[in-house]
Amino acid sequence: MRAGLLLALGPALAAAAPPAGERLSFVSCPIIRDTRTVPCWLSDYEGDRYYLTIQSDVSAAVQPPMLGHQVLVEGVVADAPLICGGIVLEPVRLSVMPERDANCSTMLPADDRFTIDFNPRPPGPSAGRLAFAPDPAAPPPAPAPAPRGPQTVELYFDFDRGVSFRHPAELGEILRLAVQIGATRLKITGVRGAHRLSDGTLLREAPAAGRRRAEEVAGLLAGAGLELPAEVEWADGEQEADGIDDWRSRRVTVELTP
Amino acid sequence: MNGSSRAISRTPRPRREAVRVGGRNRAGLALGAVMGAASLLAARPGLGDGAASQWWAPGEDRPLPAYIEYVNASGRIGIVNAAGPVDTTGHPFFEPRGSNGRACVSCHQPADGMSLAVSSIVQRWADTAGSDPIFAAIDGANCPDLPAGDPDSHSLLLERGLFRIPLPWPPVDAEGRQIRPDFTLEVVRDPTGCNTHPVYGIDGERREVSVYRRPRPAANLRYVSSSRFGVTPFIGKTGMLAAVDPETGRPVNMNMMADAREPTLKTQAQSAARGHLESPAPLSPRELEQIHALELDLYAAQAFSNQGGALNEPGGPSGLGPEALAVGRDGVLGNNTTQFVIPMEDRWADLPEGGDAALRERNAFRESVQRGHDVFFFRTFWISDAMHINTVGLGNPIKRTCSTCHGMHMTGMDTANGWMDVGTTNHPFALEPAESPWAEELPELPLFKVSCRADLPPHPFLGREIYTQDPGRALISGKCEDVGAIVIQQFRGLAARAPYFSNGSAASLRELVDFYDRRFNIRYTEQEKTDLVNFLSVL
Numbered sequence: 001m002r003a004g005l006l007l008a009l010g011p012a013l014a015a016a017a018p019p020a021g022e023r024l025s026f027v028s029c030p031i032i033r034d035t036r037t038v039p040c041w042l043s044d045y046e047g048d049r050y051y052l053t054i055q056s057d058v059s060a061a062v063q064p065p066m067l068g069h070q071v072l073v074e075g076v077v078a079d080a081p082l083i084c085g086g087i088v089l090e091p092v093r094l095s096v097m098p099e100r101d102a103n104c105s106t107m108l109p110a111d112d113r114f115t116i117d118f119n120p121r122p123p124g125p126s127a128g129r130l131a132f133a134p135d136p137a138a139p140p141p142a143p144a145p146a147p148r149g150p151q152t153v154e155l156y157f158d159f160d161r162g163v164s165f166r167h168p169a170e171l172g173e174i175l176r177l178a179v180q181i182g183a184t185r186l187k188i189t190g191v192r193g194a195h196r197l198s199d200g201t202l203l204r205e206a207p208a209a210g211r212r213r214a215e216e217v218a219g220l221l222a223g224a225g226l227e228l229p230a231e232v233e234w235a236d237g238e239q240e241a242d243g244i245d246d247w248r249s250r251r252v253t254v255e256l257t258p
Numbered sequence: 259m260n261g262s263s264r265a266i267s268r269t270p271r272p273r274r275e276a277v278r279v280g281g282r283n284r285a286g287l288a289l290g291a292v293m294g295a296a297s298l299l300a301a302r303p304g305l306g307d308g309a310a311s312q313w314w315a316p317g318e319d320r321p322l323p324a325y326i327e328y329v330n331a332s333g334r335i336g337i338v339n340a341a342g343p344v345d346t347t348g349h350p351f352f353e354p355r356g357s358n359g360r361a362c363v364s365c366h367q368p369a370d371g372m373s374l375a376v377s378s379i380v381q382r383w384a385d386t387a388g389s390d391p392i393f394a395a396i397d398g399a400n401c402p403d404l405p406a407g408d409p410d411s412h413s414l415l416l417e418r419g420l421f422r423i424p425l426p427w428p429p430v431d432a433e434g435r436q437i438r439p440d441f442t443l444e445v446v447r448d449p450t451g452c453n454t455h456p457v458y459g460i461d462g463e464r465r466e467v468s469v470y471r472r473p474r475p476a477a478n479l480r481y482v483s484s485s486r487f488g489v490t491p492f493i494g495k496t497g498m499l500a501a502v503d504p505e506t507g508r509p510v511n512m513n514m515m516a517d518a519r520e521p522t523l524k525t526q527a528q529s530a531a532r533g534h535l536e537s538p539a540p541l542s543p544r545e546l547e548q549i550h551a552l553e554l555d556l557y558a559a560q561a562f563s564n565q566g567g568a569l570n571e572p573g574g575p576s577g578l579g580p581e582a583l584a585v586g587r588d589g590v591l592g593n594n595t596t597q598f599v600i601p602m603e604d605r606w607a608d609l610p611e612g613g614d615a616a617l618r619e620r621n622a623f624r625e626s627v628q629r630g631h632d633v634f635f636f637r638t639f640w641i642s643d644a645m646h647i648n649t650v651g652l653g654n655p656i657k658r659t660c661s662t663c664h665g666m667h668m669t670g671m672d673t674a675n676g677w678m679d680v681g682t683t684n685h686p687f688a689l690e691p692a693e694s695p696w697a698e699e700l701p702e703l704p705l706f707k708v709s710c711r712a713d714l715p716p717h718p719f720l721g722r723e724i725y726t727q728d729p730g731r732a733l734i735s736g737k738c739e740d741v742g743a744i745v746i747q748q749f750r751g752l753a754a755r756a757p758y759f760s761n762g763s764a765a766s767l768r769e770l771v772d773f774y775d776r777r778f779n780i781r782y783t784e785q786e787k788t789d790l791v792n793f794l795s796v797l
Contacts, residue, residue: 038657066654165495165497167492
């Protein structure tokens with residue numbers, strides 16, 4: 001998303017910013033900063049301010065967090081100019097923490113030092129397509145080969161959350177794959193996620209998170225007509241928590257067998 | 259055909275001679291004044307037989323023409339019947355079906371944009387001494403066993419245009435299986451007495467929750483029921499299973515009712531026949547087809563503005579007038595500068611200043627409408643803590659415009675699965691009389707306490723204890739996150755069918771705008787509010 005973002009640099013906030021390439025994983029309040037166009041999202045951690053993303057639309061790879069809630073941030077410090085006064089994390093993964101936190105309420109006014117000159121989507125109506133939709137002038141992608149043999153689909157979740165707006169397309173893809181390969185068996189494994197934060201803390205989801213997700217996905221697929229014998233299992237992802245892309249532990253794995 | 263309701267050729271349409279009852283009731287109007295208010299309306303010059311004739315009683319056996327207009331306070335609404343004249347004799351939309359004498363048309367009146375304005379309800383009370391079928395005890399009274407004929411028994415209908423909607427509690431799914439809700443429901447306030455009633459209450463024999471809602475327009479339903487955009491087996495905003503059409507097994511857009519409880523026009527008609535109409539027998543497949551076909555052919559929109567003149571004249575904004583709806587494309591996202599929600603093409607921007615006073619006044623109004631459109635479409639503000647908009651990957655808050663949520667081309671609805679909670683029914687945003695020693699008005703609607711399960715994530719903006727007048731979609735889904743979420747209504751024919759919002763809490767378009775202004779701290783200027791109201795009044 002950040003490619004093409006030009007900005008007027010503000011003063012560096014931290015005397016000793018973490019080096020490029022360093023992985024960070026922390027839970028903190030998000031901060032929203034208005035600009036003359038769309039707002040940008042930031043978060044403070046150990047005295048440094050990090051840029052997370054900007055407001056665009058549902059096609060964005062990184063979708064903004066919410067005031068009123070802390071956000072779990074997992075990212076890599078990028079070798080890039082500050083954006084909106086924040087050190088850039090690229091790639092970055094955000095998950096809104098489910099419990100409410102009234103302390104997370106910081107809205108910063110527009111400040112001419114911080115501008116977003118590349119604007120994938122204005123704050124009002126779009127110009128006719130989603131911000132990150134493929135260029136209609138570009139040649140269409142080559143059709144993917146028909147899937148054959150066993151297929152595995154992984155669905156990732158927000159912290160302690162179940163199926164949400166992130167999942168309709170993926171659930172639909174599972175239905176399509178099942179038809180295409182003539183699936184006869186289905187295995188669904190839900191995992192309770194765990195995170196090794198940068199301060200060494202182990203952050204774990206609710207004990208029932210994996211089971212709840214597995215059963216929810218199984219119920220939704222069955223309800224949508226995927227009437228296959230289903231093995232539904234759940235597991236604990238604690239052993240996966242090493243501070244590197246721990247968001248992958250918040251998942252459901254769906255295995256389809258012809 | 260009724261003498262005052264005549265079919266009129268497409269364009270231009272001469273002004274009808276019949277006069278519409280133009281008054282409206284306000285939320286909070288003292289009940290004792292209802293009869294008096296109706297008498298005053300009836301005594302206004304120009305009213306009389308013509309006013310009464312705008313009412314379609316069940317079984318009148320008058321044809322529905324291909325086009326008809328009715329006067330309202332802002333001008334005239336036009337109804338296009340795309341299939342051409344319909345003989346209503348024996349037609350199941352127009353014939354009484356059940357024991358209470360109602361037909362579909364009872365609550366879907368052409369003069370009221372195929373909905374039912376509270377001014378019409380008040381007039382009907384006056385004309386029939388409260389005996390019109392719309393006041394049937396089943397849902398035209400605050401609770402069925404209240405004394406008939408007493409306006410106090412029908413206060414929510416007479417003052418806010420609200421019908422009682424009894425829903426099973428706990429909720430049941432499409433197959434009638436009980437759903438375990440994510441929350442418990444407690445009655446905190448019960449001004450109608452129905453939610454604590456030994457028969458009709460939550461813990462009563464029937465185990466029902468009574469909520470009170472406005473009837474939605476039975477027009478422009480090709481748009482409302484379109485499945486061309488965003489309809490998949492899974493609901494786009496939540497990932498849950500979409501409702502399916504029982505005839506085809508295909509998912510539907512769930513955009514039709516306040517709580518999306520009925521998937522199709524046919525299931526809604528069947529449910530309404532058994533419930534609202536108290537029909538002892540279900541509608542036959544043929545009758546359902548007749549209703550379905552008629553509803554898809556009806557288009558309603560304001561056709562003439564008292565201040566702005568004809569809304570459908572050649573060269574005018576292409577999105578105004580009912581004819582535009584009849585030929586428009588459904589299932590199109592209009593929140594962009596290639597489709598627009600209500601296309602106006604800037605045709606009322608910078609109009610000539612010359613001409614006589616009447617022309618200058620008309621053009622000034624038209625320019626106001628154009629500015630109102632631009633406020634609706636381009637004026638940004640912070641949308642915050644609104645469930646199913648701030649939770650779908652856009653962030654909380656988002657800096658957007660009215661058309662972000664009201665994005666469906668031609669109707670201003672959401673494109674699919676359009677329930678959101680903007681605070682119309684939930685504490686602390688819902689419009690209610692202030693509790694204070696100085697308050698003369700008392701709350702009229704029930705208040706429920708929703709306690710969400712501790713082992714599940716809380717509602718992201720309201721927590722685990724929520725107070726609401728109407729849990730909305732949550733009474734169907736059983737989901738805590740759906741508490742107070744109401745399907746967005748269409749914007750067309752607004753001038754004909756006050757009051758607004760599902761709970762009738764905005765008596766006028768200005769009150770509607772003021773609600774949003776307060777709710778989202780928009781800080782509209784007076785000019786912006788006027789322009790926005792004028793824009794809404796011509797839709």
